[in-house]
């Protein structure tokens with residue numbers, strides 16, 4: 001038996017989610033695949049999807065990776081080019097770019113290139129992260145409308161609290177942004193806004209987490225939106241132990257057995273990206289049963305209580321999150337138990353976890 005800690009990526013579910021989001025979306029979709037496609041494998045995810053209007057990434061290296069598998073697809077740099085070299089790489093590879101600050105305007109206006117680029121001009125409608133505020137935004141727009149290197153202009157902004165339903169700040173941001181609805185294409189919504197119906201009538205929605213079958217909307221799960229988890233994380237039982245009443249389990253002796261119990265040691269720990277904070281009040285699935293985590297999560301393994309689960313052997317498969325046969329454990333639930341968000345769980349999977357691509 002080898003250490004079986006594996007992330008299984010299901011392309012059928014990915015394509016299903018893409019179709020669901022395409023049907024929901026009022027216009028074209030931007031698929032956000034930064035951070036290694038939210039931990040799913042950038043090259044593999046991009047290769048598996050056809051008829052995509054645009055992929056979006058955070059860095060120039062991510063954009064080049066997407067270009068290496070899709071020579072003709074539209075690719076958007078969400079943070080834009082950071083210096084002249086990146087600007088030229090963007091021109092050479094036909095990337096779209098966000099422009100969110102003066103320094104990027106200057107680089108474009110002094111560029112010697114004869115090529116044109118689609119520019120996503122970013123307005124800061126309240127996030128206070130990237131984007132121009134009011135007077136500068138209009139000035140930049142005016143300049144871009146007469147700029148030799150600018151092809152299409154898309155006006156964009158980003159929502160701060162769309163993950164909460166009926167959030168008044170989301171509506172304020174949309175109102176502020178819509179003041180600039182002057183005939184240019186628009187892009188405001190992320191997954192949450194699209195799923196909540198807070199998107200604009202005609203816009204490029206930029207969806208990330210929902211594509212991977214995970215709900216970003218507070219207190220909801222993906223199945224409520226007919227989305228299916230793309231990743232299933234699994235491991236195996238690597239040892240079985242009898243623990244006597246009064247004995248402790250693991251580092252810091254944080255767990256004391258109240259009665260004689262049987263525990264299984266499973267091959268996943270914080271060295272794989274499994275959160276240490278799940279040392280309390282969390283569970284995994286074993287043979288269709290919930291098995292409670294007991295004691296602290298170690299770097300490479302953790303202990304689960306199998307006293308009530310009969311017939312467990314070394315090598316048995318353990319579901320960490322996702323879906324396996326009839327067993328299901330939503331990553332939204334795991335994140336809640338770990339006092340974190342699914343985005344973090346997906347992005348912190350470490351390189352020693354094996355990936356298996358199916359369907």
Ligand SMILES: Cc1ncc(COP(=O)(O)O)c(C=O)c1O
Pocket residue numbers: 032078158189190191192206207208209210216
């Ligand atoms: C600018 C921008 N747009 C869209 C997204 C996609 O967000 P989500 O994964 O919540 O759909 C992100 C993700 O962080 C982003 O930074």
